[in-house]
Every structure is written in C-alpha cells, then in structure tokens.
Amino acid sequence: MIEYDQQALESIRDGVRGLCARFSDDYWRAIDQQQSFPEEFVKALTDAGWLSAMIPEQYGGSGLGLAEASVILEEVNRCGGNSGTVHGQMYNMFTLLRHGSDQQKQHYLPRLASGELRLQSMGVTEPTTGTDTTKIKTSAERRGDKYVINGQKVWISRIQYSDLMILLARTTPLDQVKKKTEGMSIFLVDLHQAIGNGLTVQPIANMVHHVTNELFFDNLEIPADSLIGEEGQGFRYILDGLNAERTLIAAECIGDGRWFIEKASRYANDREVFGRPIGKNQGIQFPIAEAHIEVEAADLMRWQACQQYDSGLNAGASANMAKYLAAKASWEAANVCLQTHGGFGFACEYDVERKFRETRLYQVAPISTNLILSYVAEHLLDLPRSF
Incomplete structure (x- = not known):
C-alpha cells in the first residue's frame, strides 16, 4: 500500500494551523450562537487551496489524496473550529471525480477549485x-x-x-x-x-x-x-463517496478528541482545589489518559482506511471501523473534558459545551454506530444479515 511522506503531512498541519489561528474561539462561538455560516473562514480555506486539495492539478487543484484531505479537516477541529461547515466540499466531489464525464469534470472542477462554485x-x-x-x-x-x-x-x-x-x-x-x-x-x-x-x-x-x-x-x-x-x-458510485466521507469524519472526530484532551489537560494542570492541581488526582488524570489512548488507537484505523482508499483498494471495512472508533473516542474525550471542567464545562466561554454538541452528532451521522456494527457482523464475521 501507499506510504505517506510524514514531513509533507506535517507541513499541511502547520499550514492549516496557521490559517485557523486567524479565527479565534470568539469567532466560532459567535457563529454557533448566531446560527450563521462561517463565510470568512470558508473563503480563507478556499483561497489557500485547502478545499481543492483532492482535485487533480489539471483542473486547478493540488492532486492530493484522502490522507492529506483528512489531515486538513482534523486540524480544523483540533484548532477549535468546526469542519462540518466545509467537509461536504471534500467528499461530495468524489462521485464527480471518479465517475463524471470528461466534459463534466472540465466544466465543474476548475470552478470548484477556484471557489466560484460550491458542492456542499x-x-x-x-x-x-x-x-x-x-x-x-x-x-x-x-x-x-x-x-x-x-x-x-x-x-x-x-x-x-x-x-x-x-x-x-x-x-x-x-x-x-x-x-x-x-x-x-x-x-x-x-x-x-x-x-x-x-x-x-x-x-x-x-x-x-x-x-x-x-x-x-x-x-x-x-x-x-x-x-x-x-x-x-448510482448506488455503486455513491459508495466511493461514502467511504471517503466516513474516513474524513473519522479524522474530524480525531481532531475533536485531541482538542478535548488538550483542553482537559491544560485545565487539570491549572485548576487548584484543596491546595493542589486537580490533575494530581488519579480520578482526574486516569480518564484523560484513557481518552488519549482511545483517540490514538482510532487514529491508526483512520490511516489504514486512507492507505487502502488512496491505493485503490476496497476501504469499506476500514472506513466504517475508523468512523466507529473515532466517533466513540471523541465522545468519550468530550465527556472527560466536560467532567474535568466541572460546572465551567457548561459555560459557553470555555467552548467545551459547543464542541461537546458538535462531536456528539457523529455517533448518529453520517452512519449510525449500530449500522456499522451490522456491517462488520455481516461482511467481516459472516454472521446472518440482521435487517
């Protein structure tokens, strides 16, 4: 299978982090509270070429793979943003990329790459x-x-x-x-x-x-x-996009999970009760450590799904399992982060409650955890179809 250039991936992380630094927690908090759309952020991400990462160079994109796209969305969430506002542009174009006619690709892809059109x-x-x-x-x-x-x-x-x-x-x-x-x-x-x-x-x-x-x-x-x-x-075509979607959602959840763990760790070090940092207490530090382990484990499955997809192999099982593990890990990390902050976790100014709501979605969408379990039981374990 394909091997990734880790230095190139780290360069992508640095670039996305630099862009996200221009959009503070206050920005994302206001977007959430006002139920508005982050137009400035989407434009910045488009102008920097990140949303056209997977469009071939001949159509104005960067010609990168699913792995690179997953890093972009992961970093948006890890920086405190919400890549759910832009991820559709990434995975919705898979069907067009893989199954569209030459005429369709020539007509639409350059305009999607430039930001003239959105396929969200x-x-x-x-x-x-x-x-x-x-x-x-x-x-x-x-x-x-x-x-x-x-x-x-x-x-x-x-x-x-x-x-x-x-x-x-x-x-x-x-x-x-x-x-x-x-x-x-x-x-x-x-x-x-x-x-x-x-x-x-x-x-x-x-x-x-x-x-x-x-x-x-x-x-x-x-x-x-x-x-x-x-x-x-159409059903066969759309599966290509859905496997990519599940892998990208897994990456977003990993970004969320790392945000929660970093946020909880900082608070546990800074918050003092009874004359000592609460992070000294095993009842605080052990759940954070466990959440970290689960996020890191989910990340390994994310990379397996990316490798299979970018190598042209069937990534269905890995994409489903990556999404399952990452969504579960991010939700556990969210609970740990909220618990670590206590009452302050419910305060909007800490952003924990916002990210808590955002990451909970992925237990349900774009495919529920129960349906992933059904898929694994039937396709990997040769158990009878349950529905």
Missing part, C-alpha cells in the same frame, strides 16, 4: 427510509432531453451555501430490478435553477449548528446531461 450538499437520506438507501422513493423519470424528479429528502446539509448538489434517485422502480441496489442513478443538480422551480427547501432547527433541511421535489426538471456516469449504477 448530497441528497440521499429520505424520511421513510433513513439509512436503508436501497428503499429510496425519490424518482427520476427520463423525458426526452430531461429528467423529472419527484420525491422528498431529509437531513440534507448546507443547501443555502451550496451551488450544486449530488442527488441519488430511482430511475427504475424497485419492483423492476433484479437486485435492490440496482436502478438508482446519480445527478448533479444546479440548486440556483432548481429552488423555486420544483424544489422546495425547508430548514430543520437542531441542537448542533449544522445547517440541515428537508427537500421536496415536485416535477423538478433537470437536463439529461446532469446524470453522472451510467444510469442505474
């Missing part, structure tokens, strides 16, 4: 199917030189801050295919043309500052050349 949204999940993707009901019917879209999606992020959306829809009804994974297709939707012309967006208020929406498609017409790849092969 992916429309897959539906209210009645959840993560049972093969049961989606949103349909795309070919009519001449157009497809007509009807249906509904839910928990679709960043529509308001994206120009394009990857959309998964059924082009062949479920009862007309031999395998339930067949008959779905991927489309690249121009949101400016779609919204108000058959696409309605309804925001969903939620506990995390994660701009999410419910989408309603009512005879939305899109050009036939919006189709990515071959009709009916």
